[in-house]
Amino acid sequence: MTDNNNGVLVVVEVLESQPIDLGLEMLALARRLTDSMGGTVTAVAFGTGLESTGETLIAHGADQVLINDNSIFANFHAEAWLPDLSKMIAEVAPAIVLIGHSESGTDLAPRLAFRLDVDVATGCESIEIMNGRPHMTRSCFGGLAREVVTFTKTPALATVRSKSQQALPPMMERAGEIKHVDSILDENSMRTRVVNRETEKADGVKMESAKIVIGGGLGLGGPEGFKTLNEIAELVDGAVGASRAACDLDWCPRSYQIGLSGRTVAPELYIAVGISGASHHMAGCGNSKTIVSVNSDPNAEIFKSSRFGIVGNSQEIMPALAEEIRKLKA
Ligand SMILES: Cc1cc2nc3c(=O)[nH]c(=O)nc-3n(C[C@H](O)[C@H](O)[C@H](O)COP(=O)(O)OP(=O)(O)OC[C@H]3O[C@@H](n4cnc5c(N)ncnc54)[C@H](O)[C@@H]3O)c2cc1C
Structure with missing residues (x-):
């Protein structure tokens, strides 16, 4: 895939119908990046019960939101997300794709990179546009140093660390487009299935x-x-x-x-x-x-x-x- 230049696409994880904080933090980063390089901010959400997700994501900086509301996406499963996500990326043609550096994101991003035949920088803490190219800063040598990496192919794929960015305050009057996408997933083609999922009991504050x-x-x-x-x-x-x-x-x-x-x-x-x-x-x-x-x-x-x-x-x-x-x- 080459010469994508339509802004930034952000994959936002949704838990119990609410976008996770990291998704909103990445939207703020995407907004800043598109302000400097042009193009649109596209947010992508998979899951169920996403009726109000589109408005929330637009209020936090997205220009357009692609919603894939389907029971098969109720829980994260990288293999299930990949066909639809790859298609969305092909259609939007973003210069940069941002995925959260969460357990799900670090599972999804390398698989997506392989499928798109592009490179991925994981655990990014900041991204700047220099000479028209994204430069990602991340930890190396076990956190003792920082390295700056850039890409020769597009889209540039990055996972972004939680709390490395600050979410924008919501602006409910922001305008944007919400599109509901039909899944192209052929469930019979999946080689892995989630047979059980246990949620760890978490008391108190996250x-x-x-x-x-x-x-x-x-x-x-x-x-x-x-x-x-x-x-x-x-x-x-x-x-x-x-x-x-x-x-x-x-x-x-x-x-x-x-x-x-x-x-x-x-x-x-x-x-x-x-x-x-x-x-x-x-x-x-x-x-x-x-x-x-x-x-x-x-x-x-x-x-x-x-x-x-x-x-x-x-x-x-x-x-x-x-x-x-x-x-x-x-
Ligand atoms: C690739 C890689 C990834 C890693 N990722 C992580 C990571 O994500 N997170 C992480 O934490 N580590 C990670 N580590 C491990 C990391 O390098 C350290 O080994 C680890 O953080 C040490 O844990 P610790 O400080 O609890 O133990 P120790 O290094 O053993 O330190 C214990 C401390 O407790 C103090 N102490 C002892 N008794 C008392 C007492 N009674 N009262 C008060 N203080 C006392 C000691 O003085 C000492 O400073 C990673 C390592 C590698 C190689």
């Missing part, structure tokens, strides 16, 4: 939208440490995350993992408890407004990224902190 995130690492000493972090998170309306090492040991669910190969957060306050501050971890929380760390090692790397540091034993400090917050709230 990590990506929480104003306070408390991350726990090996310095917590065991799974009990996460109980205290969860108590504190509940008291302050925050969310709990973790280092990969803590997830690997099953001290907490895998979905807690923050970092290069986990989730990206950028809260007002990130409290890192018993986390060493490896670059792989910081890649997922380094954009937090304020980082406060608790670590028994005064030379821990995490203190270099922290505004405030507490040197001490997390197993004493965190229960004491929970107690103080409880008293304050009472």
Whole structure:
């Protein structure tokens, strides 16, 4: 596929009829990119119950929305999305295709790139147009450096990290076109089927939208440490995350993992408890407004990224902190 030049196409994931925040963040990025290179912002949504999705996406920056409302798309399944998505891209001919750097997005993007015979840059944090070409910035060397990549073919395909962009405030009066698309998927041609899907029970605030995130690492000493972090998170309306090492040991669910190969957060306050501050971890929380760390090692790397540091034993400090917050709230 070559010489596509019609702006940016954004694949927006929809959960329970609502576009996820990352989809809206990518629309803001697409708006900025088309302002500089021309063309339209096209949003694509797959799923069911998408009656109000089109208006929401237009209010957040889309010029046109392609809706594929079909029960087969109720849950994400890359193989099912690919034929329709490829057709939409062929018809719209965007210069850039943006997909969220989520679990679904990182499954979908390489398959789409293969199908379109183009390249993909995953985990992008920013995109600029220079000399008429998109230049994507992303982490490399385990989060120790940033690299800028560009493309020789179009569309340029990128997955975008959560919280690397800021969504536009909705403008309900924005005009745009909503098209309902009939699926071309031949279900008999699918080689894989989703036989079961389990949704992990998640209480409290979602990590990506929480104003306070408390991350726990090996310095917590065991799974009990996460109980205290969860108590504190509940008291302050925050969310709990973790280092990969803590997830690997099953001290907490895998979905807690923050970092290069986990989730990206950028809260007002990130409290890192018993986390060493490896670059792989910081890649997922380094954009937090304020980082406060608790670590028994005064030379821990995490203190270099922290505004405030507490040197001490997390197993004493965190229960004491929970107690103080409880008293304050009472
Ligand atoms: C390709 C790749 C991808 C990766 N992706 C990720 C990722 O997405 N996210 C991630 O987190 N990691 C990731 N890692 C792993 C990463 O490099 C580190 O190994 C990991 O983050 C370390 O976790 P930790 O800080 O909990 O453990 P450690 O590095 O062991 O640090 C534990 C810290 O706790 C402190 N401590 C010990 N006892 C106490 C106590 N009683 N009280 C207070 N502090 C105490 C120690 O001083 C130390 O600083 C990745 C690695 C690779 C190679």
